[in-house]
Amino acid sequence: MTTWETRKRRKADLSRRIAEGREDAGYCRIVGCTQRTPAARGTGLSRRACRAHEDHYGRHGSYAHGSFPSKVLAPHRQAAEAWLAAHQADPSVVRGVLGVQSQYAAAGQHLPATRLAGLPPSERCRAAWARLRDAKVPPVDVLAAWLAVAATIASDPGADRHSEFQQVQAAKLLHRMASGTHRRWERSGPGGSLEATELHKYPASRGRVLRHLGEQLERVAELVAAPFLEARKYTST
Ligand SMILES: [Zn+2]
Known part of the structure; x- marks a missing residue:
């Protein structure tokens, strides 16, 4: 703006x-x-x-605008992935990938979602990067999340234009890409049958951790977004 x-x-x-x-x-x-x-x-x-x-x-991340559903983001995400694949040797893309890799490297040990309660947002944010790394999410897909949200906002005349909305929406998408902690264990039930117990714990996708994560993502991905959005102007319908 x-x-x-x-x-x-x-x-x-x-x-x-x-x-x-x-x-x-x-x-x-x-x-x-x-x-x-x-x-x-x-x-x-x-x-x-x-x-x-x-x-x-x-x-x-907005007082008035809701979160974008996956199906609204999907076409922009596909376009972003295709654009990134075609431009992987561009200096801005190379730098963006390195930026994500350094977030991965600095994220430290993976903390299970069950142990995140009560930690400060900065720690929860590091845990989110560690979760993406350990889920083997390719850095280029992390960049694609930022580009997808940027393009979705650009094509939505009613979208909230504050940077915080974009940061929160992109962080929510990252949260979805590396989901929570899942455990499954089996024990003997009556008559010798095996019973499976499953625990699914997802980190809460709200609050200050989303702002932290979104800001860090913006820092590594903003230079990649500009040429993508420029190219998108001429190809989107
Ligand atoms: Zn009110």
Whole structure:
């Protein structure tokens, strides 16, 4: 987004808030929402939005826009994978792959999802990189996730244009690519039959860990996104 557009949007936001006289009145700032903020209710700290909208923001990285379903991302992801395969020798792609590899190398030991509760977001973020590495997700597929989300947003006129939305959406996609900890064990049941017990634990896909992961992904992938989006302009329908 250009500085001019940002300024225009901020100005519009500000005039709307002034016109509504709401900022200090303790109401949720999201257009059309009549709920009071947790701060005004005395149930929390947020002065920006009501609990439902804060919760939405935590999960999706946007107050108003929901997460993209897999089927919406899929065609952009395929295009990104094809483009990356055709441009694997480009310096920006080579650098992006190296960037993902260094995240993998720095991620340390794999922590099972069952042990993540209570760890700070930075640790959970490292664990997410370790999970991708140990699931043998090729670095180029990690780059493709960033490009897919960038292209999906670019082709959606109603999408949230804040960088945080893109970061969170891409991080959610990474979470899905390296799923949680799965254990399966068998024991003897009645009559000597074998009974299988399975445990599936997925790390929660919300909150600050998604911002951390998305920011780190952006740092390694943003240079790859520009030429891809430029090429996409002429090929997408
Ligand atoms: Zn609200």
